[in-house]
Amino acid sequence: xxxxxxxxxxxxxxxxxxxxxxxxxxxxxxxxxxxxxxxxxxxxxxxxxxxxxxxxxxxxxxxxxxxxxxxxxxxxxxxxxxxxxxxxxxxxxxxxxxxxxxxxxxxxxxxxxxxxxxxxxxxxxxxxxxxxxxxxxxxxxxxxxxxxxxxxxxxxxxxxxxxxxxxxxxxxxxxxxxxxxxxxxxxxxxxxxxxxxxxxxxxxxxxxxxxxxxxxxxxxxxxxxxxxxxxxxxxxxxxxxxxxxxxxxxxxxxxxxxxxxxxxxxxxxxxxxxxxxxxxxxxxxxxxxxxxxxxxxxxxxxxxxxxxxxxxxxxxxxxxxxxxxxxxxx
Amino acid sequence: xxxxxxxxxxxxxxxxxxxxxxxxxxxxxxxxxxxxxxxxxxxxxxxxxxxxxxxxxxxxxxxxxxxxxxxxxxxxxxxxxxxxxxxxxxxxxxxxxxxxxxxxxxxxxxxxxxxxxxxxxxxxxxxxxxxxxxxxxxxxxxxxx
Numbered sequence: 514x515x516x517x518x519x520x521x522x523x524x525x526x527x528x529x530x531x532x533x534x535x536x537x538x539x540x541x542x543x544x545x546x547x548x549x550x551x552x553x554x555x556x557x558x559x560x561x562x563x564x565x566x567x568x569x570x571x572x573x574x575x576x577x578x579x580x581x582x583x584x585x586x587x588x589x590x591x592x593x594x595x596x597x598x599x600x601x602x603x604x605x606x607x608x609x610x611x612x613x614x615x616x617x618x619x620x621x622x623x624x625x626x627x628x629x630x631x632x633x634x635x636x637x638x639x640x641x642x643x644x645x646x647x648x649x650x651x652x653x654x655x656x657x658x659x660x661x662x663x664x665x666x667x668x669x670x671x672x673x674x675x676x677x678x679x680x681x682x683x684x685x686x687x688x689x690x691x692x693x694x695x696x697x698x699x700x701x702x703x704x705x706x707x708x709x710x711x712x713x714x715x716x717x718x719x720x721x722x723x724x725x726x727x728x729x730x731x732x733x734x735x736x737x738x739x740x741x742x743x744x745x746x747x748x749x750x751x752x753x754x755x756x757x758x759x760x761x762x763x764x765x766x767x768x769x770x771x772x773x774x775x776x777x778x779x780x781x782x783x784x785x786x787x788x789x790x791x792x793x794x795x796x797x798x799x800x801x802x803x804x805x806x807x808x809x810x811x812x813x814x815x816x817x818x819x820x821x822x823x824x825x826x827x828x829x830x831x832x833x834x835x836x837x838x839x840x841x842x843x
Numbered sequence: 844x845x846x847x848x849x850x851x852x853x854x855x856x857x858x859x860x861x862x863x864x865x866x867x868x869x870x871x872x873x874x875x876x877x878x879x880x881x882x883x884x885x886x887x888x889x890x891x892x893x894x895x896x897x898x899x900x901x902x903x904x905x906x907x908x909x910x911x912x913x914x915x916x917x918x919x920x921x922x923x924x925x926x927x928x929x930x931x932x933x934x935x936x937x938x939x940x941x942x943x944x945x946x947x948x949x950x951x952x953x954x955x956x957x958x959x960x961x962x963x964x965x966x967x968x969x970x971x972x973x974x975x976x977x978x979x980x981x982x983x984x985x986x987x988x
Contacts, residue, residue: 641874823916
Protein backbone atom coordinates (compact mmCIF):
# COMPACT_ATOMS: atom_id res chain seq x y z
CA UNK A 514 0.00 0.00 0.00
CA UNK A 515 1.35 3.43 -0.85
CA UNK A 516 2.30 5.55 2.11
CA UNK A 517 0.26 8.51 0.86
CA UNK A 518 -2.78 6.28 0.59
CA UNK A 519 -2.09 5.04 4.11
CA UNK A 520 -2.03 8.57 5.50
CA UNK A 521 -5.45 9.30 4.01
CA UNK A 522 -6.78 6.07 5.48
CA UNK A 523 -5.48 6.83 8.95
CA UNK A 524 -6.42 10.52 9.05
CA UNK A 525 -10.14 10.11 9.93
CA UNK A 526 -9.60 7.73 12.90
CA UNK A 527 -6.80 9.90 14.31
CA UNK A 528 -8.88 13.08 14.02
CA UNK A 529 -11.87 11.32 15.51
CA UNK A 530 -10.01 10.17 18.56
CA UNK A 531 -8.36 13.55 19.16
CA UNK A 532 -11.96 14.82 19.17
CA UNK A 533 -13.04 12.15 21.62
CA UNK A 534 -10.11 12.94 23.90
CA UNK A 535 -11.26 16.56 23.94
CA UNK A 536 -14.88 15.57 24.49
CA UNK A 537 -14.49 13.05 27.31
CA UNK A 538 -15.52 14.37 30.71
CA UNK A 539 -12.50 15.65 32.59
CA UNK A 540 -11.85 18.05 35.44
CA UNK A 541 -10.43 20.68 33.10
CA UNK A 542 -12.20 20.56 29.79
CA UNK A 543 -12.35 22.94 26.87
CA UNK A 544 -15.75 23.95 25.60
CA UNK A 545 -17.23 20.99 23.73
CA UNK A 546 -17.47 23.10 20.56
CA UNK A 547 -13.90 22.30 19.48
CA UNK A 548 -14.22 18.60 20.11
CA UNK A 549 -17.60 18.52 18.40
CA UNK A 550 -16.30 20.36 15.35
CA UNK A 551 -13.30 18.04 15.13
CA UNK A 552 -15.55 14.99 15.43
CA UNK A 553 -17.81 16.30 12.68
CA UNK A 554 -14.77 16.94 10.49
CA UNK A 555 -13.57 13.38 11.08
CA UNK A 556 -17.01 12.01 10.17
CA UNK A 557 -17.18 14.02 6.94
CA UNK A 558 -13.60 13.13 6.03
CA UNK A 559 -14.28 9.45 6.69
CA UNK A 560 -17.44 9.56 4.60
CA UNK A 561 -15.59 11.25 1.74
CA UNK A 562 -12.48 9.10 1.77
CA UNK A 563 -13.53 5.68 2.96
CA UNK A 564 -17.17 5.10 2.24
CA UNK A 565 -18.04 4.39 -1.33
CA UNK A 566 -21.62 4.37 -2.46
CA UNK A 567 -23.00 4.53 -5.94
CA UNK A 568 -25.84 5.58 -8.08
CA UNK A 569 -28.95 4.53 -6.15
CA UNK A 570 -29.60 7.87 -4.56
CA UNK A 571 -32.24 7.19 -1.91
CA UNK A 572 -30.48 4.20 -0.41
CA UNK A 573 -27.16 6.03 -0.30
CA UNK A 574 -28.83 8.94 1.40
CA UNK A 575 -30.47 6.66 3.98
CA UNK A 576 -27.18 4.87 4.57
CA UNK A 577 -25.33 8.14 5.17
CA UNK A 578 -28.09 9.39 7.47
CA UNK A 579 -28.33 6.27 9.62
CA UNK A 580 -24.57 5.69 9.77
CA UNK A 581 -23.93 9.33 10.66
CA UNK A 582 -26.58 9.35 13.39
CA UNK A 583 -25.24 6.08 14.79
CA UNK A 584 -21.68 7.35 15.11
CA UNK A 585 -22.62 10.82 16.35
CA UNK A 586 -24.91 9.34 19.01
CA UNK A 587 -22.17 6.88 19.97
CA UNK A 588 -19.74 9.75 20.55
CA UNK A 589 -22.42 11.60 22.51
CA UNK A 590 -23.02 8.54 24.65
CA UNK A 591 -19.45 8.23 25.85
CA UNK A 592 -18.99 12.00 26.19
CA UNK A 593 -22.11 12.86 28.22
CA UNK A 594 -21.62 13.73 31.87
CA UNK A 595 -25.21 13.01 32.75
CA UNK A 596 -25.85 9.24 32.73
CA UNK A 597 -29.53 9.69 31.89
CA UNK A 598 -28.65 11.61 28.73
CA UNK A 599 -26.02 8.99 27.92
CA UNK A 600 -28.61 6.23 28.18
CA UNK A 601 -30.93 8.18 25.87
CA UNK A 602 -28.07 8.61 23.38
CA UNK A 603 -27.58 4.86 23.51
CA UNK A 604 -31.24 4.46 22.63
CA UNK A 605 -30.58 6.69 19.60
CA UNK A 606 -27.62 4.48 18.63
CA UNK A 607 -29.88 1.43 18.78
CA UNK A 608 -32.65 3.04 16.75
CA UNK A 609 -30.36 4.16 13.94
CA UNK A 610 -28.63 0.78 13.93
CA UNK A 611 -32.09 -0.66 13.36
CA UNK A 612 -32.35 1.64 10.35
CA UNK A 613 -29.14 0.10 9.02
CA UNK A 614 -30.61 -3.38 9.63
CA UNK A 615 -33.64 -2.41 7.58
CA UNK A 616 -31.40 -1.23 4.74
CA UNK A 617 -29.75 -4.64 4.78
CA UNK A 618 -32.96 -6.61 4.42
CA UNK A 619 -33.36 -7.66 8.05
CA UNK A 620 -36.80 -6.37 9.09
CA UNK A 621 -37.36 -9.01 11.77
CA UNK A 622 -34.06 -8.20 13.44
CA UNK A 623 -34.96 -4.53 13.34
CA UNK A 624 -38.19 -5.15 15.24
CA UNK A 625 -36.56 -7.55 17.67
CA UNK A 626 -33.69 -5.17 18.40
CA UNK A 627 -36.02 -2.25 19.03
CA UNK A 628 -38.15 -4.33 21.37
CA UNK A 629 -35.27 -5.88 23.28
CA UNK A 630 -32.90 -2.90 23.45
CA UNK A 631 -34.96 0.27 23.34
CA UNK A 632 -38.01 -1.30 24.92
CA UNK A 633 -36.46 -3.27 27.71
CA UNK A 634 -32.80 -2.61 28.36
CA UNK A 635 -32.68 1.17 28.06
CA UNK A 636 -35.86 1.61 30.11
CA UNK A 637 -34.54 -0.68 32.82
CA UNK A 638 -31.20 1.11 32.87
CA UNK A 639 -32.94 4.47 33.18
CA UNK A 640 -35.02 3.05 36.00
CA UNK A 641 -31.91 1.89 37.84
CA UNK A 642 -30.09 5.19 37.28
CA UNK A 643 -33.00 7.16 38.70
CA UNK A 644 -33.39 4.73 41.58
CA UNK A 645 -29.73 4.75 42.46
CA UNK A 646 -28.76 8.38 42.06
CA UNK A 647 -31.60 10.36 43.52
CA UNK A 648 -29.25 12.90 45.09
CA UNK A 649 -27.87 14.01 41.68
CA UNK A 650 -24.77 13.32 39.64
CA UNK A 651 -21.73 12.13 41.49
CA UNK A 652 -18.32 13.58 40.71
CA UNK A 653 -17.34 10.22 39.22
CA UNK A 654 -19.43 11.07 36.18
CA UNK A 655 -17.44 14.23 35.63
CA UNK A 656 -14.12 12.47 35.33
CA UNK A 657 -12.76 9.75 33.07
CA UNK A 658 -10.19 7.10 33.78
CA UNK A 659 -7.07 7.58 31.62
CA UNK A 660 -8.77 9.48 28.78
CA UNK A 661 -5.54 9.89 26.80
CA UNK A 662 -4.44 6.25 26.90
CA UNK A 663 -7.94 5.00 26.15
CA UNK A 664 -8.31 7.34 23.14
CA UNK A 665 -4.89 6.23 21.90
CA UNK A 666 -5.87 2.56 22.19
CA UNK A 667 -9.12 3.24 20.37
CA UNK A 668 -7.30 5.17 17.65
CA UNK A 669 -4.80 2.36 17.05
CA UNK A 670 -7.53 -0.28 16.98
CA UNK A 671 -9.73 1.66 14.56
CA UNK A 672 -6.85 2.65 12.28
CA UNK A 673 -5.68 -0.94 11.92
CA UNK A 674 -9.26 -2.14 11.36
CA UNK A 675 -9.73 0.49 8.65
CA UNK A 676 -6.50 -0.50 6.90
CA UNK A 677 -7.35 -4.20 6.97
CA UNK A 678 -10.91 -3.62 5.79
CA UNK A 679 -9.59 -1.46 3.00
CA UNK A 680 -7.16 -4.13 1.88
CA UNK A 681 -9.66 -6.96 2.06
CA UNK A 682 -12.90 -5.40 0.89
CA UNK A 683 -12.03 -2.44 -1.27
CA UNK A 684 -13.97 -2.81 -4.50
CA UNK A 685 -12.53 0.12 -6.44
CA UNK A 686 -10.51 -2.16 -8.74
CA UNK A 687 -13.73 -3.92 -9.72
CA UNK A 688 -14.96 -0.82 -11.50
CA UNK A 689 -12.78 -1.52 -14.55
CA UNK A 690 -14.05 -5.08 -14.79
CA UNK A 691 -17.65 -3.97 -14.42
CA UNK A 692 -17.18 -1.29 -17.08
CA UNK A 693 -15.68 -3.71 -19.61
CA UNK A 694 -18.41 -6.27 -18.94
CA UNK A 695 -21.00 -3.56 -19.49
CA UNK A 696 -19.35 -2.68 -22.80
CA UNK A 697 -19.68 -6.29 -23.89
CA UNK A 698 -23.32 -6.58 -22.91
CA UNK A 699 -24.15 -3.34 -24.68
CA UNK A 700 -22.25 -4.14 -27.89
CA UNK A 701 -24.48 -4.16 -30.94
CA UNK A 702 -22.73 -6.67 -33.22
CA UNK A 703 -19.61 -8.76 -33.46
CA UNK A 704 -17.65 -5.93 -35.12
CA UNK A 705 -17.96 -3.91 -31.97
CA UNK A 706 -16.92 -6.83 -29.81
CA UNK A 707 -13.88 -7.35 -32.03
CA UNK A 708 -12.99 -3.74 -31.47
CA UNK A 709 -13.42 -4.25 -27.71
CA UNK A 710 -11.08 -7.19 -27.64
CA UNK A 711 -8.38 -5.08 -29.27
CA UNK A 712 -8.59 -2.46 -26.52
CA UNK A 713 -5.38 -0.55 -26.37
CA UNK A 714 -4.00 -1.89 -29.64
CA UNK A 715 -6.37 -1.48 -32.58
CA UNK A 716 -3.72 -2.64 -35.11
CA UNK A 717 -3.95 -6.23 -33.93
CA UNK A 718 -6.76 -7.94 -35.68
CA UNK A 719 -6.14 -11.61 -34.93
CA UNK A 720 -8.30 -11.81 -31.82
CA UNK A 721 -7.61 -15.43 -30.98
CA UNK A 722 -4.00 -14.62 -30.15
CA UNK A 723 -4.75 -11.62 -27.97
CA UNK A 724 -4.53 -12.00 -24.22
CA UNK A 725 -7.65 -10.48 -22.90
CA UNK A 726 -6.91 -8.43 -19.79
CA UNK A 727 -10.50 -8.74 -18.67
CA UNK A 728 -10.41 -12.53 -18.61
CA UNK A 729 -7.04 -12.49 -16.86
CA UNK A 730 -8.39 -10.13 -14.20
CA UNK A 731 -11.45 -12.32 -13.67
CA UNK A 732 -9.28 -15.41 -13.32
CA UNK A 733 -7.14 -13.64 -10.78
CA UNK A 734 -10.19 -13.11 -8.59
CA UNK A 735 -11.82 -16.48 -8.81
CA UNK A 736 -9.92 -19.41 -7.35
CA UNK A 737 -9.82 -22.68 -9.22
CA UNK A 738 -13.03 -24.69 -9.01
CA UNK A 739 -15.51 -21.92 -8.28
CA UNK A 740 -18.47 -21.07 -10.45
CA UNK A 741 -16.94 -17.69 -11.17
CA UNK A 742 -13.83 -19.35 -12.64
CA UNK A 743 -16.01 -21.61 -14.76
CA UNK A 744 -17.88 -18.60 -16.10
CA UNK A 745 -14.64 -16.75 -16.81
CA UNK A 746 -13.37 -19.74 -18.81
CA UNK A 747 -16.67 -19.88 -20.66
CA UNK A 748 -16.36 -16.18 -21.42
CA UNK A 749 -12.92 -16.70 -22.90
CA UNK A 750 -14.00 -19.60 -25.11
CA UNK A 751 -17.07 -17.77 -26.36
CA UNK A 752 -14.97 -14.70 -27.00
CA UNK A 753 -12.44 -16.62 -29.10
CA UNK A 754 -15.22 -18.27 -31.07
CA UNK A 755 -17.11 -14.97 -31.35
CA UNK A 756 -20.42 -16.47 -30.24
CA UNK A 757 -22.03 -13.12 -29.64
CA UNK A 758 -25.28 -13.96 -27.87
CA UNK A 759 -23.88 -16.55 -25.38
CA UNK A 760 -20.97 -14.20 -24.74
CA UNK A 761 -23.35 -11.40 -23.81
CA UNK A 762 -25.28 -13.74 -21.53
CA UNK A 763 -22.17 -14.86 -19.66
CA UNK A 764 -20.98 -11.27 -19.30
CA UNK A 765 -24.41 -10.29 -17.96
CA UNK A 766 -24.28 -13.04 -15.35
CA UNK A 767 -20.82 -12.01 -14.17
CA UNK A 768 -21.84 -8.37 -14.10
CA UNK A 769 -24.87 -9.14 -11.95
CA UNK A 770 -22.69 -11.00 -9.46
CA UNK A 771 -20.33 -8.05 -9.17
CA UNK A 772 -23.13 -5.52 -8.85
CA UNK A 773 -25.20 -7.36 -6.28
CA UNK A 774 -22.40 -8.26 -3.90
CA UNK A 775 -20.02 -5.42 -4.61
CA UNK A 776 -17.20 -7.93 -4.48
CA UNK A 777 -16.02 -10.83 -6.53
CA UNK A 778 -14.49 -12.61 -3.58
CA UNK A 779 -17.92 -13.29 -2.12
CA UNK A 780 -19.39 -14.58 -5.34
CA UNK A 781 -18.68 -18.20 -4.80
CA UNK A 782 -16.71 -20.13 -2.23
CA UNK A 783 -15.48 -23.60 -3.06
CA UNK A 784 -16.76 -26.33 -0.76
CA UNK A 785 -19.48 -24.17 0.79
CA UNK A 786 -22.40 -26.36 1.71
CA UNK A 787 -25.78 -25.02 0.70
CA UNK A 788 -28.00 -24.55 3.73
CA UNK A 789 -31.71 -23.75 3.66
CA UNK A 790 -31.02 -20.08 4.40
CA UNK A 791 -28.37 -19.85 1.71
CA UNK A 792 -29.20 -18.23 -1.60
CA UNK A 793 -27.32 -16.51 -4.36
CA UNK A 794 -24.98 -13.79 -3.09
CA UNK A 795 -26.81 -10.56 -2.50
CA UNK A 796 -30.15 -12.31 -2.69
CA UNK A 797 -31.87 -13.11 0.58
CA UNK A 798 -35.16 -14.98 0.56
CA UNK A 799 -38.18 -12.72 0.21
CA UNK A 800 -40.07 -13.77 3.33
CA UNK A 801 -37.59 -12.74 5.98
CA UNK A 802 -39.44 -14.03 9.03
CA UNK A 803 -40.43 -17.35 7.47
CA UNK A 804 -36.94 -18.01 6.11
CA UNK A 805 -35.33 -16.97 9.39
CA UNK A 806 -37.61 -19.33 11.30
CA UNK A 807 -36.80 -22.16 8.92
CA UNK A 808 -33.06 -21.61 9.30
CA UNK A 809 -33.39 -21.23 13.05
CA UNK A 810 -35.28 -24.46 13.57
CA UNK A 811 -33.34 -26.62 11.12
CA UNK A 812 -29.68 -25.64 11.15
CA UNK A 813 -29.51 -24.05 14.57
CA UNK A 814 -32.00 -26.14 16.56
CA UNK A 815 -29.57 -27.14 19.32
CA UNK A 816 -28.37 -23.57 19.65
CA UNK A 817 -31.98 -22.42 20.09
CA UNK A 818 -32.48 -24.94 22.88
CA UNK A 819 -29.26 -23.81 24.52
CA UNK A 820 -30.34 -20.17 24.25
CA UNK A 821 -33.61 -21.03 25.98
CA UNK A 822 -31.68 -22.72 28.77
CA UNK A 823 -29.39 -19.71 29.04
CA UNK A 824 -32.38 -17.39 29.44
CA UNK A 825 -33.81 -19.61 32.19
CA UNK A 826 -30.50 -19.74 34.05
CA UNK A 827 -30.05 -15.98 33.72
CA UNK A 828 -33.54 -15.35 35.09
CA UNK A 829 -32.90 -17.57 38.10
CA UNK A 830 -29.50 -15.96 38.61
CA UNK A 831 -30.88 -12.44 38.51
CA UNK A 832 -33.58 -13.33 41.04
CA UNK A 833 -31.05 -14.97 43.35
CA UNK A 834 -28.59 -12.08 43.17
CA UNK A 835 -31.04 -9.19 43.47
CA UNK A 836 -33.59 -10.85 45.72
CA UNK A 837 -31.22 -11.37 48.61
CA UNK A 838 -32.02 -8.98 51.47
CA UNK A 839 -28.98 -7.19 52.86
CA UNK A 840 -28.42 -7.22 56.61
CA UNK A 841 -29.21 -3.52 56.95
CA UNK A 842 -32.73 -4.00 55.68
CA UNK A 843 -33.53 -6.88 57.95
CA UNK B 844 -23.54 -0.77 -8.35
CA UNK B 845 -25.04 -1.75 -5.07
CA UNK B 846 -26.03 1.27 -2.99
CA UNK B 847 -23.48 0.84 -0.24
CA UNK B 848 -20.61 -1.59 -0.38
CA UNK B 849 -19.88 -4.22 2.23
CA UNK B 850 -16.83 -2.23 3.25
CA UNK B 851 -18.88 0.76 4.34
CA UNK B 852 -21.12 -1.31 6.61
CA UNK B 853 -18.09 -3.00 8.13
CA UNK B 854 -16.57 0.43 8.75
CA UNK B 855 -19.67 1.57 10.67
CA UNK B 856 -19.47 -1.60 12.75
CA UNK B 857 -15.78 -1.04 13.45
CA UNK B 858 -16.39 2.56 14.55
CA UNK B 859 -19.20 1.51 16.92
CA UNK B 860 -17.03 -1.25 18.38
CA UNK B 861 -14.11 1.12 19.00
CA UNK B 862 -16.33 3.81 20.51
CA UNK B 863 -17.79 1.20 22.85
CA UNK B 864 -14.31 0.10 23.84
CA UNK B 865 -13.18 3.64 24.60
CA UNK B 866 -16.36 4.22 26.61
CA UNK B 867 -15.82 1.03 28.59
CA UNK B 868 -12.22 2.01 29.38
CA UNK B 869 -12.87 5.62 30.37
CA UNK B 870 -16.26 5.93 32.00
CA UNK B 871 -16.48 5.34 35.73
CA UNK B 872 -20.21 4.85 36.06
CA UNK B 873 -21.07 1.13 36.29
CA UNK B 874 -24.19 1.49 34.17
CA UNK B 875 -22.42 3.47 31.46
CA UNK B 876 -19.72 0.81 31.31
CA UNK B 877 -22.37 -1.80 30.60
CA UNK B 878 -24.03 0.39 28.00
CA UNK B 879 -20.64 0.79 26.29
CA UNK B 880 -20.18 -2.98 26.22
CA UNK B 881 -23.57 -3.27 24.56
CA UNK B 882 -22.57 -0.67 21.98
CA UNK B 883 -19.65 -2.97 21.10
CA UNK B 884 -22.18 -5.77 20.59
CA UNK B 885 -24.19 -3.50 18.29
CA UNK B 886 -21.10 -3.01 16.13
CA UNK B 887 -20.68 -6.78 15.89
CA UNK B 888 -24.36 -7.16 14.98
CA UNK B 889 -23.99 -4.68 12.10
CA UNK B 890 -21.05 -6.73 10.79
CA UNK B 891 -23.00 -9.99 10.95
CA UNK B 892 -26.08 -8.57 9.24
CA UNK B 893 -23.90 -7.04 6.50
CA UNK B 894 -22.26 -10.39 5.80
CA UNK B 895 -25.67 -12.05 5.78
CA UNK B 896 -26.84 -9.56 3.16
CA UNK B 897 -23.81 -9.65 0.92
CA UNK B 898 -23.34 -13.41 1.01
CA UNK B 899 -27.02 -14.23 0.79
CA UNK B 900 -26.80 -16.42 3.89
CA UNK B 901 -29.31 -16.05 6.71
CA UNK B 902 -26.85 -17.54 9.20
CA UNK B 903 -25.59 -14.04 9.98
CA UNK B 904 -29.05 -12.86 10.99
CA UNK B 905 -29.51 -15.94 13.15
CA UNK B 906 -26.26 -15.10 14.92
CA UNK B 907 -27.60 -11.63 15.68
CA UNK B 908 -30.71 -13.23 17.20
CA UNK B 909 -28.46 -15.23 19.52
CA UNK B 910 -26.54 -12.07 20.37
CA UNK B 911 -29.88 -10.50 21.35
CA UNK B 912 -30.57 -13.44 23.66
CA UNK B 913 -27.18 -13.18 25.31
CA UNK B 914 -27.57 -9.40 25.68
CA UNK B 915 -30.91 -9.83 27.43
CA UNK B 916 -29.39 -12.34 29.88
CA UNK B 917 -26.36 -10.12 30.41
CA UNK B 918 -28.51 -7.09 31.13
CA UNK B 919 -30.61 -8.96 33.69
CA UNK B 920 -27.58 -10.27 35.57
CA UNK B 921 -25.70 -6.97 35.27
CA UNK B 922 -28.59 -4.93 36.66
CA UNK B 923 -28.97 -7.31 39.59
CA UNK B 924 -25.26 -7.08 40.33
CA UNK B 925 -25.22 -3.30 39.95
CA UNK B 926 -28.08 -3.04 42.45
CA UNK B 927 -26.16 -5.19 44.94
CA UNK B 928 -22.96 -3.16 44.47
CA UNK B 929 -24.98 0.03 44.93
CA UNK B 930 -26.45 -1.25 48.18
CA UNK B 931 -22.94 -1.81 49.55
CA UNK B 932 -21.31 1.52 48.62
CA UNK B 933 -24.29 3.81 47.95
CA UNK B 934 -22.62 4.90 44.71
CA UNK B 935 -22.26 3.71 41.15
CA UNK B 936 -18.62 4.84 40.93
CA UNK B 937 -16.49 1.88 39.92
CA UNK B 938 -13.35 3.38 41.46
CA UNK B 939 -14.77 2.72 44.92
CA UNK B 940 -14.21 -0.97 44.28
CA UNK B 941 -10.51 -0.65 43.62
CA UNK B 942 -9.61 -2.63 46.71
CA UNK B 943 -10.23 -5.60 44.42
CA UNK B 944 -7.10 -4.70 42.42
CA UNK B 945 -3.90 -6.76 42.34
CA UNK B 946 -1.69 -6.46 45.45
CA UNK B 947 1.19 -4.69 43.69
CA UNK B 948 -0.96 -2.11 41.89
CA UNK B 949 -1.01 1.53 42.91
CA UNK B 950 -4.43 2.89 43.82
CA UNK B 951 -5.91 5.44 41.42
CA UNK B 952 -6.51 8.78 43.05
CA UNK B 953 -8.27 11.79 41.63
CA UNK B 954 -5.58 14.44 41.31
CA UNK B 955 -7.35 17.21 39.45
CA UNK B 956 -9.72 19.22 41.58
CA UNK B 957 -13.07 19.86 40.03
CA UNK B 958 -13.53 23.53 39.12
CA UNK B 959 -15.59 25.27 41.80
CA UNK B 960 -19.10 26.41 41.15
CA UNK B 961 -19.66 23.60 38.67
CA UNK B 962 -22.49 22.02 40.55
CA UNK B 963 -23.49 18.53 39.43
CA UNK B 964 -26.70 18.49 37.48
CA UNK B 965 -29.89 17.49 39.18
CA UNK B 966 -31.54 14.34 37.95
CA UNK B 967 -35.09 13.98 36.86
CA UNK B 968 -37.40 12.98 39.68
CA UNK B 969 -40.93 11.79 39.85
CA UNK B 970 -42.97 14.74 41.12
CA UNK B 971 -43.83 14.25 44.78
CA UNK B 972 -47.48 13.91 45.67
CA UNK B 973 -49.17 17.22 46.52
CA UNK B 974 -49.74 18.59 50.00
CA UNK B 975 -52.25 16.78 52.12
CA UNK B 976 -55.64 18.48 51.65
CA UNK B 977 -57.07 20.12 54.79
CA UNK B 978 -59.78 18.04 56.39
CA UNK B 979 -63.24 19.30 55.44
CA UNK B 980 -65.78 20.27 58.11
CA UNK B 981 -68.07 17.39 57.35
CA UNK B 982 -65.28 14.92 57.81
CA UNK B 983 -64.39 16.52 61.17
CA UNK B 984 -67.98 16.33 62.33
CA UNK B 985 -68.18 12.72 61.28
CA UNK B 986 -65.02 11.94 63.19
CA UNK B 987 -66.37 13.73 66.30
CA UNK B 988 -69.48 11.67 66.21
